[in-house]
Amino acid sequence: MFIRVENISFSYGKKEVLDDVSLSFRRGEVVSLLGPNGSGKTTLLKVLLGILKPSRGRVLFEGAPIVAIGAKRFARRVAYVPQLHHGAFSYSVLDVVLMGRMPYKNFFSRFTRRDNEIAESMLEKLGIVHLKHKPYTEISGGERQLTLIARALAQGADTFIMDEPITGLDYGNQIRLLEQIMVLSAEGHTVIKSTHFPDHALWVSDRAVLMKDGTVAADGTASGEITAGNLGKLYNIPVRVMDAGNGFSVCIPSSKKWECTCRDRKNGPAHHKHDCFRKEGGETRAGKTACSGEGKKE
C-alpha cells in the first residue's frame, strides 16, 4: 500500500471529528472524499499531511510512519493544494511557485537559476506562464488554483492532497480544474481530494470515500458508491443518479417537489396534495399553489 491510515481518531477539544478511521490509498489513484459539512473530510486530509496529529492511530507513507519522515523529505513527495484563499501579501505568481522549492533548500541556500527554471516550466505546463509577474492576489480564482498546482509540481511531489479544489471557481474553471486533475492522474500522480460535488467525483475519480460523522460510510469505486441510495443517506436528500450517455453520470435532486408531474400537463383542474417548485412566467412559486390553475388531477 502507498498510503495507509490506521485507526485514526482526532478531536478538537471534546468534539470527536474522526472516529477510528482506517483507509488505504493505492499509487496513482484519484480518490474523492465526499460527505456533509463537518463530516471530517478536511480533518482527514490534514492528518494525512501531518498538519494535525491524530489522538490515536497513525498514517503510513510507503510503510513508514509520516511522523518519522523528515518534513522536507515528505514535502518532496506529498503536496498540499489548499482551498482557494486570498493571501495577505501580493507575491508574484512566480514567487509563489518558487516556494515549492523550499523542501530542497537549507537555511542559508538561495533560490538558484535552476529553481527559477523549474518554477517557470511548471507554469508553462499549466498554461499560465504569462502570469508569472502578476501579483497572486490579482489573478482569478481559477488561475490561483492553477498556481498552487504549479507550486505542488515544483515541489516534485507525486501525491497531491487537495481540499475542495473546485470550491469558489466559476463553471468554466471548475471543468478546467477537473481536466487538470485528469492530466495529473494520467501522468501517474496520486490525487486525494475532498469535494462537495458527487458529479465531479463520478467524472474524475477512480474511487469514492463517503464520510459521515467522522467515520467512513462507504468506500469503493466511484460509480459503485455514488448511488442514489448512498447519497440519500449521506446528505439526507433524495437524489437520482442518471446516465447521461458516453459513460457519464449526473446527479439531480429527485424529491416530489422538484419532480412535480403536473408541470408538463396543460389540462384539467389542479388538485395538489404536495408542495412543488415551479418557474413560470419569470415567477418562482413554491408550495401547494405552485401549479394551481392548469394542473391535472393526480
Added chain:
Amino acid sequence: MKPSILIILCAVLGLMCCLSLTLGKYPVGIGDMAAFFLYKTAGAGPMGVADAELMENLLFDIRLPRILAAMLIGAALSTSGASFQALFTNPLVSPKMLGVLSGASFGAVSAMLFTRSWFVVQASAAAFGFIAVGAAIGIARLYRTDSIIMLVLGGIISEALFTSLISIVKYVADPYDDLPAITYWLMGNLSFVNLRTVTIAGVPILAGVFALMLYGKHLNVLSLGDEEAHSLGVNIRVIRYGIIFFATLASTLTVVIGGMVGWVGLIIPHVARMLVGPNNIILLPASALLGAIYLLLADGLSRLLFSFEIPIGIVTSLFGIPFFLYILRNAKKGWS
C-alpha cells in the same frame, strides 16, 4: 531591476550620512570634511592640528555616534517590523507586537528609579525586552497551541502589562528629578548616545538584522499560514521562534540606545513594499536601508526644526502619520 533599487538605497544612505555629518550648530562644510579626511589619512593638507582636533571631537565623539545610532535603530525596527508583518500574516503589525518596546522601556525607567548608572539602565532595558516577549509567548503557550492568534493575544496582554507597569513607575517617581528624565526618555531621543553604547549595542543589532534577512524565504512561506508552511517542509516552530528571537534582540537594543522610537517599524516596511514588492528576500534588506535613511532624516529634522532639539520619537510619529496616510492610499496593491 529590483536589486538595483538596493544599490540606489545604499548610495542614498551614504549620501545622507555625509550630509548628516555636516549638520549641526557648528558649521562643517564638505570641504572641511575632505580636508580633515586628508589630514587623517595622509597627515598633510590645509588643515591645522588644532582644527583637526576640533573636527575629530565634533565628528567622532558627537556627530558620528548619533548618526550610527539613528541608522541602527531605523534598520533594526524596520526589519523587525517587516518580519513580524509576514510572521503574523498581517501588514498592520509593528515590532512592538509582542511587547518588546514596552518591556524594554519598563526595564529602563524602573532602573532609573534606583540607580544613576547608565549601564544598569541599559542592561535592564535589554533584559526586560526579552522578558516581555517571553511573557507573551508564555501566555500563548498556556493554551497549549502554537496558533498565531494566541501569540497575538499573548503579545497584547504582555504589552498592556508592561505599559501599566511603566505608569506605576511614573506615578511613584520623584516628580522633580526622575519623572522628567523618564518622560523625556520615553519620547525616544538620541542626545545621550555615545560611541561606546553604539558599538556595544550595534554589533548584536546588526547580527539580528542580518539574521532576519536570512529568514526571507521562510517568512514568505510563513506568511501563507501555518498549514501551507508545514506542507512545504518548513519546521514552523523552530523558524518562528528564531525570527522572534532575532527581532526581539534587535528591537530591545534600539530601546537601549535611543528609548522608544515609534512608527518606524510600521510604516517603513510599507514604503519598502511599494518600492520592491512583497517578496521578503528583497523586502528585508530594502526595509533596513530605508529605515536607516528615514531615521537619519528624522534625526536631522529633530535637530534643525527648532533652535532646541526635539526628541526623535516625536518626529518619527509626527511625520510618520501623514506619511502613513499617503501610503495607505497607494499601498493597497501591496497587501489587498
